[in-house]
Amino acid sequence: MMEGKERPVPVPTSITRRFWDSVNAEALAIPRCRDCGAVHFYPHALCPSCMSPNLDQVPVSGNGTIYSYTIIRSPQPAFKGMEPYAVVNVELDEGVRIMANVRTDDVEKVRIGVRVKMIYEQSTDDLKIPQFVLA
């Protein structure tokens, strides 16, 4: 569990650098196996389905549906003052799920089955992160 006062920032690794590059270019792409065709998320070094290292990245539309959600009302220290805010599990139309927030003034509208659209949010000077707004 994250306990610090600073909001955590993703630090790309040798596995995920390519993904974060796509986010920074505002063209988020998900890993797809060149051998078996399976897509997955978050990025692994091997295809979780067939263990092939032969992975490609395919761009996504940014459209998705809320698979599940929670509204955080008692956040950890780094997120104090932002509550209530929505943490969602979004199912992208391309067949993977991704965790993010839905940026909205009305968290009551964040419900399962609701359509959302990806946006890009500046996390640090040189890193963006994917987020969502209600479609």
Next chain:
Amino acid sequence: MDREIAIAGYYEAPSKRKSGRDIFDWLSEAASGAMRATGVEKAEIDGLITNAALGGGGSPFWSILAAEALGMSPGWLESVDIGGGSPVAAIARAGAAIKAGFAETVLVAMADVPTIEPKKQVGYRVEFEEAYGPAGPPGLFGLIVNRYKHQYGDPGEAMCKIAMTQRRHAELNPLALLRTPMTREDYYASKIIGEGIRLLDCVMHCDGGLALIVTSGKRARQLTDKPVYLTGYSESHNFDAANPLPDVTKTGFSVSGPKALAMAGLRHDDVDQLQPYDDFTVALVLAVEDLGFCAKGEGPAFIAATDLSHLGKLPLNTGGGQISAGQPGLSAGMIQPVEAIRQLRGEGGDRQIPNPKNALVTGIGYVNYLRNWNTSVAAVLEV
């Protein structure tokens, strides 16, 4: 499974929040307590197994440091790092080592001090979860609760009953940290951490240590007139790992639960006590379904219809579980087997189950990215 893996005795240190005590202080108390309880001498212990801990440093040389802290020179040494599933898994690993002839008398000693020194997470969580502020496990479980509600209906009443049942049991357990009676009103008045999860659905971290002695059936019968046997065991890890669109309400207990019961030759109706790992109340709703006590989606109805008290049809976490007893970090998974053993030996005090012959005990470890928990350990203990 034969009666060749046995537990000769146990010790549970009284847990404490922000104890200020070093992790090896807790480990030492747990280890010496189990040795005193069984009369096993240091020279007889030829195996030692412990758990990777949240607090205390998280050294990659963990079991070595544990042996050194205890002044032991074991012939078999291991640390288990499958989260909250580690303690139950450690009993099985000790048993496997005994059956293989690598050791005969294994000290299974667990401790953790998460309230002193929380360990920073490593791996994908920092990159793909923490930037979104899910508030740790309560938020991750909130995502599971709300999906469950969508597919099967609101499990809230069942979660309330679980919280209240376990608190009632904690009232009868002098070692439990949370013993104030809890009403339905108290439950519904407790603050929402993330939608779907209230404070009284969650465990509270504390510092603590628990230990037991695992040995051969033959040696256990020499040491005690109340040996407890491991008669069924199964693990499932990273359930449905390759599925990019998994059903997050389904867990690895659907694999390991039926296997453990079949190994012991027990049917669900035969189970005298259920001591399931309880980090969150909803985990028990999912567990009763996936272990096979009822069909998927019928957990709330099953819980509503079943007397879960220590005198009921299916006594549930009779010591209060981790939620009311306190969760000593990653050693907390030992609370369930220790309570089961205590009951099987007739040492349950005011909360004693009438004459139990067996227990189904579980362990849970970690929560995977947008799925469910990673590790589902199920064990059957019998007298």
